[in-house]
Amino acid sequence: VNELRLSVRTEGALVRVSAHGDVDLGNADALGRQLDEVVANATSEVVVDLGDVGYLDSAGLRVLAGLASRLRQHQITLRVAAPDGTPARRVIELTGLAPVVGLEPAR
Amino acid sequence: MDDRRSPNDLTERLRRIEAVTDTALSHLGTEDLLLELLERVRELLDVDTATILLLDPREDTLVVTAAVGIEEEVRQGVRIPLGVGFAGRVAADARSAVVEHVARHDVANPLLIEGGIESLLGVPLLESGNVIGVLHVGSVAQRTFLPEEVELLQRVADRAALAVDAQRSEVDRAAAAGLQHSLIPGRLPVIPGLDVAARYLPASGGAVGGDWYDVFTLPLGRVGVVIGDVAGRGLEAAVVMGRLRSALRAYALEWSDPAEVLGRLDRKIQHFEIGQMATVVYAVLEPSFGSVAVSSAGHLLPMAAVDGPLRPLDVLVDPPLGVGAEITRRTTVVDLVPGEVLTFYTDGLVERRGEILDEGLERLARVVPGDTAEESCATVISALLGHVDPGDDAAVLVVRTNPVGADAPLQVELPAKPSSLALLRGALRRWLSTAGADPDLEMRVLLAIGEAATNAVEHAYGPAGGPLEVEVWSHPDGVEARVRDHGSWREARGQGRGRGLSIIEQCADRVEVGRGPDGTSVRLRFEVRSEGVA
Numbered sequence: 001v002n003e004l005r006l007s008v009r010t011e012g013a014l015v016r017v018s019a020h021g022d023v024d025l026g027n028a029d030a031l032g033r034q035l036d037e038v039v040a041n042a043t044s045e046v047v048v049d050l051g052d053v054g055y056l057d058s059a060g061l062r063v064l065a066g067l068a069s070r071l072r073q074h075q076i077t078l079r080v081a082a083p084d085g086t087p088a089r090r091v092i093e094l095t096g097l098a099p100v101v102g103l104e105p106a107r
Numbered sequence: 108m109d110d111r112r113s114p115n116d117l118t119e120r121l122r123r124i125e126a127v128t129d130t131a132l133s134h135l136g137t138e139d140l141l142l143e144l145l146e147r148v149r150e151l152l153d154v155d156t157a158t159i160l161l162l163d164p165r166e167d168t169l170v171v172t173a174a175v176g177i178e179e180e181v182r183q184g185v186r187i188p189l190g191v192g193f194a195g196r197v198a199a200d201a202r203s204a205v206v207e208h209v210a211r212h213d214v215a216n217p218l219l220i221e222g223g224i225e226s227l228l229g230v231p232l233l234e235s236g237n238v239i240g241v242l243h244v245g246s247v248a249q250r251t252f253l254p255e256e257v258e259l260l261q262r263v264a265d266r267a268a269l270a271v272d273a274q275r276s277e278v279d280r281a282a283a284a285g286l287q288h289s290l291i292p293g294r295l296p297v298i299p300g301l302d303v304a305a306r307y308l309p310a311s312g313g314a315v316g317g318d319w320y321d322v323f324t325l326p327l328g329r330v331g332v333v334i335g336d337v338a339g340r341g342l343e344a345a346v347v348m349g350r351l352r353s354a355l356r357a358y359a360l361e362w363s364d365p366a367e368v369l370g371r372l373d374r375k376i377q378h379f380e381i382g383q384m385a386t387v388v389y390a391v392l393e394p395s396f397g398s399v400a401v402s403s404a405g406h407l408l409p410m411a412a413v414d415g416p417l418r419p420l421d422v423l424v425d426p427p428l429g430v431g432a433e434i435t436r437r438t439t440v441v442d443l444v445p446g447e448v449l450t451f452y453t454d455g456l457v458e459r460r461g462e463i464l465d466e467g468l469e470r471l472a473r474v475v476p477g478d479t480a481e482e483s484c485a486t487v488i489s490a491l492l493g494h495v496d497p498g499d500d501a502a503v504l505v506v507r508t509n510p511v512g513a514d515a516p517l518q519v520e521l522p523a524k525p526s527s528l529a530l531l532r533g534a535l536r537r538w539l540s541t542a543g544a545d546p547d548l549e550m551r552v553l554l555a556i557g558e559a560a561t562n563a564v565e566h567a568y569g570p571a572g573g574p575l576e577v578e579v580w581s582h583p584d585g586v587e588a589r590v591r592d593h594g595s596w597r598e599a600r601g602q603g604r605g606r607g608l609s610i611i612e613q614c615a616d617r618v619e620v621g622r623g624p625d626g627t628s629v630r631l632r633f634e635v636r637s638e639g640v641a
Contacts, residue, residue, distance in 0.1 A: 026525035057557050058606040094613045
């Protein structure tokens with residue numbers, strides 16, 4: 001889905017994924033599949049940057065929570081970056097998912 | 108038998124042939140007409156076979172279209188390359204030929220040899236001096252064809268050519284009109300916050316060309332708008348138009364930058380539609396409808412207006428599609444205001460015989476659009492084509508962003524499906540920004556309504572779907588909204604699906620859920636929070 005663009009940077013065992021666009025029920029599953037694809041076996045840490053996501057709702061949170069649980073099984077750390085005041089940070093905090101998805105402290 | 112072959116009698120026989128073509132033309136299809144002609148020819152020339160082959164110009168091949176005596180030729184779809192065999196030589200030389208003793212190397216069609224044909228007479232079917240086919244007759248007994256008989260066959264061939272050409276033009280015209288009709292959207296999509304109207308006008312005489320327009324929603328609330336013109340007329344232009352239309356839609360789903368989409372379409376033309384040329388404008392409205400990204404491949408500039416006459420959009424124009432060479436295509440982003448009228452059109456709207464194009468464009472730039480897209484469309488057409496016969500086909504597409512008042516409530520009805528959520532969000536964002544909502548209120552309203560709508564999409568209906576209705580209005584302390592469906596409630600299935608309700612409760616200051624036999628209604632009240640923190 002082109003409306004949500006992902007840019008992926010791999011630095012050794014760290015994979016950094018930045019998302020741009022909106023996430024809703026219409027593209028959440030596609031986002032989940034894309035996130036799964038960028039994680040290689042050699043990965044030890046995944047950072048998902050949601051700073052440029054304009055809208056994220058429960059459908060997107062479901063994907064993040066699912067990703068966190070799958071990565072945990074493979075001993076891969078998930079961190080979610082979303083600066084203060086961004087829609088993504090707001091909804092993650094509202095739903096108490098910050099510790100589950102590894103939301104980085106606000107700077 | 109001899110009396111039937113006397114020259115005097117030939118004139119009479121020809122008259123009988125002509126009688127066949129004239130009366131038959133009116134009600135027979137081409138194939139029946141040709142068969143009727145061939146039957147008469149076989150009888151009148153006392154031959155065993157008669158065959159008409161028509162030239163397929165795309166392949167320089169003659170195709171057996173009607174045959175009597177050796178009917179298998181038609182069923183087997185015998186094809187003879189131009190210049191090869193007996194019929195191929197008649198067509199290549201564009202003149203009659205006779206073979207008195209058929210030898211295997213004389214003919215390309217084995218069925219003639221198998222049928223024991225000994226003598227052949229063939230004449231070309233000519234239309235405006237061009238060969239469009241061949242008529243030949245064959246005899247099992249060896250015979251000599253009289254000059255009068257050659258002439259008679261040529262006269263018959265001329266009548267056949269006339270009939271074939273007339274029917275072909277009619278078929279082409281009907282097919283092109285049918286294709287055009289099926290490809291131009293009859294009903295444009297309903298998009299909240301956008302008013303759209305369009306017209307396609309065939310040229311005088313009903314001739315269609317390669318003009319097309321298209322409006323479609325894209326994922327996450329963006330809207331694609333297309334107008335284009337394939338060079339040429341008739342069926343071929345209409346077919347190419349159809350291909351470009353589908354290809355553009357496919358690329359539009361994959362790439363968001365209009366220049367990228369047109370660049371790919373260009374490569375497609377240059378590879379698969381060699382020799383075709385088209386001009387296209389592809390514009391993508393942002394979900395807010397606050398701006399439009401436009402790329403033009405040699406097409407006339409769209410015009411825009413707010414409370415005044417139309418003016419050309421300041422957009423970079425790149426070369427048409429299909430002209431070859433690597434072209435770096437560009438996209439120009441233009442800001443829009445609520446109530447802006449965008450007008451897309453093809454050259455048929457502004458061109459007039461004996462006039463330079465600028466005069467037509469100036470005439471268009473004097474038009475003040477109406478209050479709705481439909482009215483604007485009518486105004487433009489009446490101003491530009493009101494008193495003239497369009498020499499070319501013309502298309503006009505008007506897209507108007509709705510002026511939203513802060514006091515006016517927002518009412519949106521969409522099918523309850525995932526792709527509607529982005530359209531709904533686009534409408535909400537536009538409404539909230541006009542209503543002057545602060546970022547915190549905007550986010551809470553978007554999220555709560557989004558979650559309520561997601562619930563309706565996921566749980567209200569079975570696979571057949573149904574409507575999703577959203578209403579939003581202002582109150583002195585903030586915003587109220589109602590999200591309704593007409594389905595039956597069922598509990599969420601699957602893990603992590605209960606989170607939506609918790610989001611709604613935290614974003615809204617009051618939530619009332621009403622469940623009844625006619626659906627679920629969620630009433631939400633939002634108040635401005637001074638600190639902007641939930």
